[in-house]
Each structure stands twice: as C-alpha cells, then as structure tokens.
Amino acid sequence: MRQDSHGPIGVFDSGxxxxxVLKALMARLPHERxxxxxxxxxVPYGTKSGEVVTRYSLKNAEFLLERGIKLLVVxxxxxxxxxxxxxxxxxxxxxxxxxxxxxxTALQRTRGGGVGVIGTPGTVRSGAYQRAxxxxxxxxxxxxxxxxxxxxxAEEGWTTGDVPLLVAxxxxxxxxxxxxxxxxxxxxxxxxxxGVIAEVVGPHVSLVDSAxxxxxxxxxxxxxxxLLAPPASQPAGGPEHAFFVTDVPERFVEVGARFLGRPIPxxxxxDLRF
Amino acid sequence: MRQDSHGPIGVFDSGxxxxxVLKALMARLPHERxxxxxxxxxVPYGTKSGEVVTRYSLKNAEFLLERGIKLLVVxxxxxxxxxxxxxxxxxxxxxxxxxxxxxxTALQRTRGGGVGVIGTPGTVRSGAYQRAxxxxxxxxxxxxxxxxxxxxxAEEGWTTGDVPLLVAxxxxxxxxxxxxxxxxxxxxxxxxxxGVIAEVVGPHVSLVDSAxxxxxxxxxxxxxxxLLAPPASQPAGGPEHAFFVTDVPERFVEVGARFLGRPIPxxxxxDLRF
Numbered sequence: 001m002r003q004d005s006h007g008p009i010g011v012f013d014s015g016x017x018x019x020x021v022l023k024a025l026m027a028r029l030p031h032e033r034x035x036x037x038x039x040x041x042x043v044p045y046g047t048k049s050g051e052v053v054t055r056y057s058l059k060n061a062e063f064l065l066e067r068g069i070k071l072l073v074v075x076x077x078x079x080x081x082x083x084x085x086x087x088x089x090x091x092x093x094x095x096x097x098x099x100x101x102x103x104x105t106a107l108q109r110t111r112g113g114g115v116g117v118i119g120t121p122g123t124v125r126s127g128a129y130q131r132a133x134x135x136x137x138x139x140x141x142x143x144x145x146x147x148x149x150x151x152x153x154a155e156e157g158w159t160t161g162d163v164p165l166l167v168a169x170x171x172x173x174x175x176x177x178x179x180x181x182x183x184x185x186x187x188x189x190x191x192x193x194x195g196v197i198a199e200v201v202g203p204h205v206s207l208v209d210s211a212x213x214x215x216x217x218x219x220x221x222x223x224x225x226x227l228l229a230p231p232a233s234q235p236a237g238g239p240e241h242a243f244f245v246t247d248v249p250e251r252f253v254e255v256g257a258r259f260l261g262r263p264i265p266x267x268x269x270x271d272l273r274f
Numbered sequence: 275m276r277q278d279s280h281g282p283i284g285v286f287d288s289g290x291x292x293x294x295v296l297k298a299l300m301a302r303l304p305h306e307r308x309x310x311x312x313x314x315x316x317v318p319y320g321t322k323s324g325e326v327v328t329r330y331s332l333k334n335a336e337f338l339l340e341r342g343i344k345l346l347v348v349x350x351x352x353x354x355x356x357x358x359x360x361x362x363x364x365x366x367x368x369x370x371x372x373x374x375x376x377x378x379t380a381l382q383r384t385r386g387g388g389v390g391v392i393g394t395p396g397t398v399r400s401g402a403y404q405r406a407x408x409x410x411x412x413x414x415x416x417x418x419x420x421x422x423x424x425x426x427x428a429e430e431g432w433t434t435g436d437v438p439l440l441v442a443x444x445x446x447x448x449x450x451x452x453x454x455x456x457x458x459x460x461x462x463x464x465x466x467x468x469g470v471i472a473e474v475v476g477p478h479v480s481l482v483d484s485a486x487x488x489x490x491x492x493x494x495x496x497x498x499x500x501l502l503a504p505p506a507s508q509p510a511g512g513p514e515h516a517f518f519v520t521d522v523p524e525r526f527v528e529v530g531a532r533f534l535g536r537p538i539p540x541x542x543x544x545d546l547r548f
Contacts, residue, residue, distance in 0.1 A: 041326045042316050047429075049522040052315045149437075152426045155321075163423075163444065166437050248323040274547050 005227045008033035008240070009218065010069030012060040015043035016252055017151075017188030018075025019259035021098060021211045025073065026241070028215035029222070031229045033239040035064055038256075041246035041272070044151055046120025046187065050082035053122060057083035059274040061091055063244070069093060070227050073218060077187050077210070078120050081128035094221055101217040102184050102210030103132035107140065109206045110182040114141035116175045116205075118197075119186030121146040129186055143178055147171045147190075154189035155255065164193055168200045175201050184208045192259070243267035279501045282307035282514070283492065284343030286334040289317035290526055291425075291462030292349025293533035295372060295485045299347065300515070302489035303496070305503045307513040309338055312530075315520035315546070318425055320394025320461065324356035327396060331357035333548040335365055337518070343367060344501050347492060351461050351484070352394050355402035368495055375491040376458050376484030377406035381414065383480045384456040388415035390449045390479075392471075393460030395420040403460055417452055421445045421464075428463035429529065438467055442474045449475050458482045466533070517541035 009029070011022050015038045022036055037060050039045075045053045057079045061072055072095045074080045074087065080097030087095045106115045117129040124146040133142050149167050158164055175183060183205050185191055191209045198207060222228045229239070245252045249267035256264045283303070285296050289312045296310055311334050313319075319327045331353045335346055346369045348354045348361065354371030361369045380389045391403040398420040407416050423441050432438055449457060457479050459465055465483045472481060496502045503513070519526045523541035530538045 041322060048315060052521045148430055149426050152423050156422055163437065163440050166440060170437065247326045
C-alpha cells in the first residue's frame with residue numbers, strides 16, 4: 001500500500017481512554033488529520049485474554065486501514081501489550097504502541113531506585129512493560145501491579161475523595177515501601193487518577209504518562225519517513241478529526257470530552273462484528 | 275421446534291454473575307441438565323446500550339438453541355431488561371428473565387414503604403424493574419439507582435472492608451432516608467456484596483435476590499408445560515452441567531466457583547463472533 005503524507009493518523013482504543021493519547025497527538029502534531037476508533041461494544045480489554053484482545057485489535061486496525069491511514073497508533077495499553085507484533089506483521093503501515101515510549105521515558109527518569117508499572121490485569125500479565133524496560137536497561141528493577149478498579153473509578157468520574165484514595169492505598173502502598181522512584185501509569189485511564197496516585201506514592205516518585213511520549217515517537221517516525229502532513233494542505237479551520245464507535249455514541253461523546261479535554265462534536269456508530 | 279422434557283435448560287449471562295442464578299436453579303431442580311453460556315469476550319453488558327445488548331443476547335440464545343434446550347433463562351439483569359421481548363419473539367422455546375420474578379418477590383415483601391432497585395446503568399436506564407413493579411402494583415413507590423462500581427468490586431473479591439462499605443454508602447445512603455423497606459439486588463453480582471449493602475441500608479430493609487425467585491418461576495413453568503425432566507432418565511452421578519465461554523476459560527473456572535458455590539470442573543471456549 002502506498003503511504004501518503006496526506007492520509008490521517010489512525011488511533012484505536014477499547015473505548016474512551018485512548019482519547020488521552022489522541023489529545024497528546026493533537027497537541028504535538030497540530031497539522032495532522034486523525035481517525036479515532038473506540039471499540040465501545042466490547043470494552044474493556046484489560047480483563048480479557050491476549051487471544052481475544054489480539055482478534056479485536058486486528059479488526060479495529062482493518063477498519064482504520066480501509067479509510068487510508070498512513071500510520072496506526074494503538075492507544076490502548078492492553079492492546080499494545082497483547083497485539084503489537086501481530087499488528088505490525090499484518091499491516092502495511094507503521095504501527096506504534098504506547099508501551100515502548102512509556103518504558104523509554106521511565107528509564108530516562110529513574111534515578112536507580114527501580115521502576116513501578118501499574119496497569120490492567122491483561123497488561124501486567126503480558127509482561128510487556130517489564131520486557132520493554134529490561135530491553136532498555138537489563139539491570140533495572142521492575143515491580144508491576146494490576147489495579148483493576150482504577151478503570152471503573154475513572155469512568156465513573158470518582159477521581160478524588162475517600163474511595164479512590166483508599167483503593168489507591170490498597171494497590172500502591174507496596175511501591176512506597178519498595179523504594180520505586182518512577183511509576184508508569186500503564187493504562188490510559190490512570191492519568192485521571194493522578195492526584196490520588198501521587199498522594200499515595202509521595203512526591204519523590206515520578207509519574208510517567210505514556211501519552212506524551214507516544215505523541216513524540218509518532219512525530220519522530222513521521223518525520224523520518226517523510227510522512228508529516230504538508231501544512232499547506234490544511235483547511236482554514238484546522239485538520240479534520242473523525243470519531244467512530246462500535247456502540248451508541250452518546251456516552252462516548254459525553255464522557256470522552258473529559259478525556260480529550262475539548263468537546264467531541266459527534267461520533268459515528270459503525271456496526272463492526274467480530 | 276419440538277420441546278422435549280429430556281432437553282437441558284439453557285442459561286446465558288454476560289459472564290460469571292449468572293452462575294448465582296444457575297446455583298439456585300440446580301438447588302431447586304436437581305434433576306435438570308443445564309447448559310450455561312458466559313459471554314466473557316464481551317462482558318460487561320451493564321455499561322453497554324440496549325441495542326448492542328439485544329444483539330449479543332440473540333446470538334447467545336441461538337448458540338444454546340442449537341444445542342437443544344427446552345427453555346431459556348436470561349440470567350443477566352441487563353440482558354433481561356433490554357432483550358426479553360426480542361428473545362421471546364425470536365425463540366421457539368419459553369424464555370424467562372430475572373426481572374419479573376424479582377419484582378414479584380419485592381411486591382410480596384414490601385410493607386408499603388416503597389421498593390428500591392439497584393442495578394447496572396443499563397438495567398436502571400431501561401426502566402424494566404420500574405415497569406414490572408408498577409404492573410404488579412400501580413401505587414408502589416419505586417426508587418432506582420445505578421451502582422456501576424459494585425460489579426468490579428465483586429469480581430475483584432473486594433466484598434468486605436472499608437472500600438466496598440464506602441462505595442455502598444455513597445450509592446445507598448438515599449434509600450435509608452427515603453423510607454424504602456425492600457431493596458431489589460438487580461444485578462447477579464450484588465448478592466456477593468450483601469453484607470455491606472445490609473450494613474448501609476439497615477436491618478429494617480429486606481434484600482431481594484432474584485435468583486431464587488427465578489428458579490421458582492422456572493420450576494412452575496416447566497411443571498405447567500409438562501417439561502420437567504423425568505427423574506428415571508438421570509445418570510447415577512446426577513444430571514450433566516456444561517459450561518461454555520467466549521474468552522479463555524481459566525478465569526471463569528476459577529472466579530466462577532465463588533459464584534456457583536461449587537467447583538466448575540471445566541468450561542469450553544467457543545468462538546462466537548458477533
């Protein structure tokens with residue numbers, strides 16, 4: 001397939017969480033058109049098997065590919081952990097996940113005290129962050145912990161107050177004791193809980209959000225491959241951003257605005273079956 | 275289609291929660307064979323639209339029907355709320371949901387102080403319990419509340435202690451103030467949180483679990499239609515109970531035992547795509 005610098009960047013996620021990655025992409029690459037697909041009919045991916053997550057990821061990618069994307073960003077940590085090699089093997093365009101960029105940032109930040117990783121059960125079970133961190137620094141000490149209640153808390157908007165603080169204490173108290181100095185927020189929902197997470201782990205632990213690191217990696221890759229959108233091609237109102245979902249769009253449009261940090265004018269429901 | 279008293283009872287649910295209904299069925303109808311399908315590749319249904327839940331429900335029912343069931347129990351409250359009329363119209367065997375039996379039990383228990391209903395966002399939004407209660411007693415006062423964090427808490431096994439208690443207080447404090455005397459646990463996961471729910475609403479509020487009422491309704495219907503399994507047909511070790519799931523079976527078998535109250539020897543993964 002011909003890769004065309006005029007094509008949009010494709011982004012998929014299990015639902016709305018990946019909008020935090022899209023937000024970072026739009027800030028870093030303001031001239032790029034984007035297509036976002038949230039698989040809201042099958043969300044969440046984090047509690048499902050690698051096998052099923054890979055099957056869903058390949059179908060999501062196929063949908064975006066048919067719409068002429070020049071590069072695919074897997075915004076979901078669980079899908080990045082489970083399906084990146086399968087996606088890279090199957091797709092004729094470059095595919096980037098969020099794990100590699102997040103791990104690289106963590107290795108730049110750590111002061112030798114060890115790196116913590118929190119994510120969904122699927123992400124942690126896959127060992128993908130652990131492998132990416134050890135590939136960058138074989139001596140790094142890694143401690144990973146699944147925090148399954150963080151996603152429903154973030155989706156409910158329960159991001160401050162006693163409940164999220166107690167839940168965060170339950171999951172994260174060990175990190176403080178183990179001398180971890182850097183903590184990767186290995187799920188796109190977790191930045192919404194940054195306040196309580198920071199309160200529990202303390203000010204000496206640096207929190208890594210993969211979204212910005214991923215946006216930077218996308219910018220570098222597009223530059224290297226000569227695929228950056230030519231600014232002259234942009235319409236006056238800025239580039240187009242289109243949103244697709246697999247369940248009815250109302251909740252995505254409403255809750256998604258909190259994740260994207262700006263209103264989502266509309267999202268198109270597409271009837272994907274897999 | 276011929277309905278045969280030798281056929282099994284089919285039960286489907288979005289995942290493992292419906293095992294609480296199966297447990298009640300097995301206790302009430304010890305001679306019946308059962309087939310259980312948990313749609314673990316698409317779980318949960320409670321946060322998805324009625325349209326998508328109906329589509330999934332019809333496919334689940336089709337799978338069980340092909341295996342010769344004589345009656346279908348929709349063990350998932352969300353699927354019962356969204357899809358019961360569509361299932362009854364499409365299937366050649368009797369179809370029972372959990373809402374009608376639960377509502378009837380609540381009306382028998384209330385002492386006139388009003389009935390509370392808690393469930394997933396999908397169940398509460400559908401208004402199905404409210405309609406079933408008002409159909410039985412047009413003067414009943416109904417107060418419904420979605421409790422989306424209860425499902426992940428139950429699945430995580432966080433059913434006692436400070437976190438579930440705080441969450442229950444946040445959701446349920448209003449019921450105590452409103453003089454509700456009966457509370458329907460309108461989601462198959464909620465009986466696992468009965469302890470903290472009872473602590474928050476107090477001893478004067480009667481908690482209704484639809485599982486037993488549904489098992490009773492199934493027994494009555496099978497009797498009326500002459501479809502009860504002939505006891506002489508049973509193998510020595512008791513009737514067969516088969517389990518199917520749409521994602522890998524490991525977690526279902528492990529966590530499901532807590533819901534079913536007995537070990538699940540195995541579950542077969544089936545590759546349903548819809």
